[in-house]
Amino acid sequence: MTRPERAKALTAAFARIYPRAHCELDFSNPLELLVATILSAQCTDKRVNLVTPALFKKYPTARAYAQAPPAELEKAIQSTGFFRSKAASLRAMAADLVALHGGKVPATMEALTALRGVGRKTANVVLGNAYGINDGVVVDTHVRRLSRRLGLTKQTDPVKIEADLMKLIPRAQWMLFSHWLIWHGRRRCMARRPDCPGCEVQHLCPSAFKAA
Numbered sequence: 389m390t391r392p393e394r395a396k397a398l399t400a401a402f403a404r405i406y407p408r409a410h411c412e413l414d415f416s417n418p419l420e421l422l423v424a425t426i427l428s429a430q431c432t433d434k435r436v437n438l439v440t441p442a443l444f445k446k447y448p449t450a451r452a453y454a455q456a457p458p459a460e461l462e463k464a465i466q467s468t469g470f471f472r473s474k475a476a477s478l479r480a481m482a483a484d485l486v487a488l489h490g491g492k493v494p495a496t497m498e499a500l501t502a503l504r505g506v507g508r509k510t511a512n513v514v515l516g517n518a519y520g521i522n523d524g525v526v527v528d529t530h531v532r533r534l535s536r537r538l539g540l541t542k543q544t545d546p547v548k549i550e551a552d553l554m555k556l557i558p559r560a561q562w563m564l565f566s567h568w569l570i571w572h573g574r575r576r577c578m579a580r581r582p583d584c585p586g587c588e589v590q591h592l593c594p595s596a597f598k599a600a
């Protein structure tokens with residue numbers, strides 16, 4: 389099976405397996421999703437979702453984050469880990485939003501990645517989930533691991549992995565495809581002990597019973 393054939397078969401299979409795949413971070417507007425995505429680094433979505441209801445209430449605007457006393461913001465996000473650097477990122481990102489975009493979250497890759505603390509992965513999450521724009525493929529730790537195990541790329545650098553996936557997957561499915569790999573990575577193809585015997589795409593996977 390060639391790589392494009394495998395990508396096509398996986399796309400069809402995942403659509404059947406995970407018909408309701410979606411972003412598992414809770415949010416109600418682009419700013420909330422941007423903040424939640426920054427907090428999700430090295431942290432589970434579940435933990436982020438425990439912190440964000442109170443956080444979003446306390447800081448409803450970019451200006452509120454930009455003006456937040458550092459210690460107060462650090463305390464509010466402490467349980468997500470790396471809270472000092474995350475608080476600094478949030479304040480810097482929010483200050484840029486206020487200075488450059490009147491506090492609004494822009495809807496282009498270029499403008500998003502120009503914000504301090506925002507890289508391609510975060511920008512892709514916001515564009516895909518808050519604005520419905522397929523500008524790229526989100527490459528997080530799950531997408532990185534699964535796209536390699538599933539034989540869709542040999543690369544290790546997220547930007548190069550993303551470029552390979554963009555060539556293989558139809559643009560309309562870029563966001564969905566990353567959700568599918570993230571969902572499969574959490575439920576079946578875990579980093580340490582992938583459940584190959586129970587895996588629904590085992591017949592399409594060149595790493596079946598060999599991974600980890």
Ligand code: SF4
Nearest residue numbers: 577582584587593596
């Ligand atoms: S067969 Fe195993 S390695 Fe391949 S996707 Fe399934 S769980 Fe992951």
